[in-house]
Amino acid sequence: MSSDLSPTSRDQNDLGSNNPERRVVWPPKLILQTPMGYLRDSSGNDLPRDIGRSSAFSDGTVVFQFGDTFCHSMNGQFTGLSPNNASICNDSANPTVSSYFSIQDSIGGRNSEQQVPALLKFFPGEGDSETHFLKFWCFSGIVETHIDERGNRCGVCYYEVRELKREPIDDGVYLYTGIALVTWNREHLFLEARREMFPQGPQLFLADEPRFGAFCAVMGNESRYIYLYGHTPDNSKSVVLARVSPQSTIHKESYEYWSGSSWSSRVSDSKPVFTTMQHGQIFRTDMFGRDSPWKYAFIGCNSWGDSKAQFGRAMQPQGPWDIHEVKGLRTYSMQQYDPSPFSYCFYPHPWAFKTERDGDLIITWSEGGMRGGVIAELLRFETTE
Numbered sequence: 001m002s003s004d005l006s007p008t009s010r011d012q013n014d015l016g017s018n019n020p021e022r023r024v025v026w027p028p029k030l031i032l033q034t035p036m037g038y039l040r041d042s043s044g045n046d047l048p049r050d051i052g053r054s055s056a057f058s059d060g061t062v063v064f065q066f067g068d069t070f071c072h073s074m075n076g077q078f079t080g081l082s083p084n085n086a087s088i089c090n091d092s093a094n095p096t097v098s099s100y101f102s103i104q105d106s107i108g109g110r111n112s113e114q115q116v117p118a119l120l121k122f123f124p125g126e127g128d129s130e131t132h133f134l135k136f137w138c139f140s141g142i143v144e145t146h147i148d149e150r151g152n153r154c155g156v157c158y159y160e161v162r163e164l165k166r167e168p169i170d171d172g173v174y175l176y177t178g179i180a181l182v183t184w185n186r187e188h189l190f191l192e193a194r195r196e197m198f199p200q201g202p203q204l205f206l207a208d209e210p211r212f213g214a215f216c217a218v219m220g221n222e223s224r225y226i227y228l229y230g231h232t233p234d235n236s237k238s239v240v241l242a243r244v245s246p247q248s249t250i251h252k253e254s255y256e257y258w259s260g261s262s263w264s265s266r267v268s269d270s271k272p273v274f275t276t277m278q279h280g281q282i283f284r285t286d287m288f289g290r291d292s293p294w295k296y297a298f299i300g301c302n303s304w305g306d307s308k309a310q311f312g313r314a315m316q317p318q319g320p321w322d323i324h325e326v327k328g329l330r331t332y333s334m335q336q337y338d339p340s341p342f343s344y345c346f347y348p349h350p351w352a353f354k355t356e357r358d359g360d361l362i363i364t365w366s367e368g369g370m371r372g373g374v375i376a377e378l379l380r381f382e383t384t385e
Contacts, residue, residue: 022383023289024359028311029382030328036376038334039064039364041087042099046072047116050366052374053281055142056351057153059186062089064098065138070370071115080115084136086191095352095362096376101189119193120159120180123202135162135172139279140217142182143226145246153184156249157193158213158228176203177211177230179249196250204252208233209267212242212255216281219246220317221295227317229273229282237303238272241318258318273319278303279345280310287355288313298323299348299363307331307343309363326379333367334375340368359383
């Protein structure tokens with residue numbers, strides 16, 4: 001490991017350092033929402049998809065991770081289903097547009113006629129059968145851990161694995177949470193996520209253990225620990241917390257678990273940091289003031305299927321968390337007929353704007369179904385000096 005990570009400033013409208021500091025008022029007050037359309041592919045092809053979780057590398061590159069993607073060629077012909085994939089956004093002035101640079105033609109140019117390749121690959125002998133198939137869900141995002149000797153940005157991605165029946169509607173059976181080691185090289189537009197294999201298999205956390213990292217993961221202040229949030233195995237949608245140093249992510253014995261009052265080496269001591277949450281992301285922020293003790297924020301949705309965004313803040317990753325519904329936010333579908341009875345996969349994208357300056361924050365949610373996409377909305381929250 002060769003470089004320490006520092007926060008990346010990604011503000012295409014930076015007006016200088018003489019602006020008075022502002023902070024988002026609390027409880028949050030939404031004063032404006034501006035539709036920004038779908039998260040789009042630069043090819044212009046029709047790519048219905050969901051999730052839309054984003055992660056920013058320290059070189060300014062943003063990676064969007066998607067779930068089921070129904071791929072179509074330029075003429076609208078269906079070319080196949082990509083169950084998990086990642087696209088690259090290199091232009092912060094167009095935060096809703098990204099590209100699958102991994103699809104190239106024979107001379108190295110972008111080929112938009114091919115099916116989008118999966119980011120996480122199967123091991124030999126693993127995968128589909130006549131009656132069942134495996135699915136990887138990458139809700140954690142990518143956490144950058146270091147820059148290697150070749151200048152590659154390296155990180156980790158935690159993923160949830162389910163086995164589904166070949167039936168029209170099946171949420172499947174949860175099997176385990178795994179970890180993939182991620183490598184990004186901006187010069188060569190090379191992105192790889194290599195699933196880790198342990199002596200017992202690819203399982204980092206087993207089916208009867210909390211799904212640490214499968215909800216979301218975030219690097220803490222001073223980059224000493226990665227904090228991993230995950231649902232408990234009882235389907236209550238309670239979220240528990242683990243932490244590990246960036247150098248020890250593949251060593252399960254190095255993980256510690258929040259007991260409600262301290263960190264423990266025993267998984268069984270885990271206590272929830274918040275409850276009834278389906279999806280969301282925790283991120284570090286100065287939106288409450290550079291000198292404010294509130295350095296962690298949360299945007300997500302609860303497990304009730306009410307299509308409402310939740311906004312929280314805490315002084316430390318373990319909380320206590322103060323979470324509020326974003327009052328006045330109108331969520332919607334852009335399809336003629338709603339492909340799902342509710343919106344899901346609510347995620348923030350704090351790299352796109354400096355929320356601490358003017359209260360602006362992009363969030364997205366998924367429509368679902370075979371025609372649904374990921375909808376982006378620019379929210380402006382009330383701020384004060």
